Amino acid sequence: MPGYLEEEGxxxxxxTDTYAAVKLEIDNxxxxxxxxxxxxxxxxxxxxxxxxxxxxRAPYSPFDATETQELGHNALVIRVQPxxxxxxxxxxxxxxxxxxxxxxxxxFAYGESFTESSPxxxxxxxxxxxxGDANLFPRHQEVERSWEILDPVESFWARHGRPxxxxxxxxxxxxxxxxxxRDGRSWRRP
Numbered sequence: 001m002p003g004y005l006e007e008e009g010x011x012x013x014x015x016t017d018t019y020a021a022v023k024l025e026i027d028n029x030x031x032x033x034x035x036x037x038x039x040x041x042x043x044x045x046x047x048x049x050x051x052x053x054x055x056x057r058a059p060y061s062p063f064d065a066t067e068t069q070e071l072g073h074n075a076l077v078i079r080v081q082p083x084x085x086x087x088x089x090x091x092x093x094x095x096x097x098x099x100x101x102x103x104x105x106x107x108f109a110y111g112e113s114f115t116e117s118s119p120x121x122x123x124x125x126x127x128x129x130x131x132g133d134a135n136l137f138p139r140h141q142e143v144e145r146s147w148e149i150l151d152p153v154e155s156f157w158a159r160h161g162r163p164x165x166x167x168x169x170x171x172x173x174x175x176x177x178x179x180x181x182r183d184g185r186s187w188r189r190p
Contacts, residue, residue: 003168004042018042019163021176022153023183035183039176043168048190049080072103075188084110084118 004010004018019041025034055074077087086108094100110118119127128136138146157163164173171187180186 001043001168006168015162017157017163019044019166019172019176020153021163021172021179023179024149037180037185037187039172039187041166041172045169045171046190047082050190051078051080052076052188054185054188071101077188 004016005012005014019039021037021039024036024038025031026036053076055076057073071091072089074090075088077089079085079087088106089103091101092104094102125136128134164175166173171189177187
């Protein structure tokens with residue numbers, strides 16, 4: 001598939017941002033030390049919008065470390081689109097007398113549970129506009145706060161260069177993987 005700069009009508013010297021990966025932290029007691037990693041991009045490996053809450057490992061485990069080293073992190077994944085639903089992944093003891101733990105998944109898929117089709121996101125927004133219902137629209141305070149977060153990013157890019165290029169169909173530039181690796185993490189592949 002062609003990348004953004006190979007698209008017809010796009011200047012090959014364009015500096016339009018097509019990918020961003022950021023680490024954010026909230027400066028209060030409740031969220032102290034909890035990183036929020038966000039990424040978005042065009043023409044990534046798959047078109048998907050999801051929120052993944054990846055839990056830290058417990059500081060103490062009643063199981064031998066060799067029995068749990070293959071386990072992934074417990075996770076709660078909320079799939080926004082295209083396959084709306086929720087997945088919970090966690091380690092569970094295999095039934096029986098042996099102490100064996102395995103990753104298991106509980107999955108709710110909206111489309112498989114209901115026969116009625118849900119309206120597309122823009123259909124819902126347009127209907128809300130026609131009905132005068134602004135519940136799904138951001139208030140001016142939210143928009144202003146968004147720019148308070150994004151303006152420093154834009155300023156940084158202006159001083160230090162734009163985000164690194166990446167191949168269409170990939171999951172973004174290597175620098176995004178390196179950012180998470182510095183924290184001992186990796187991006188979740190949807």
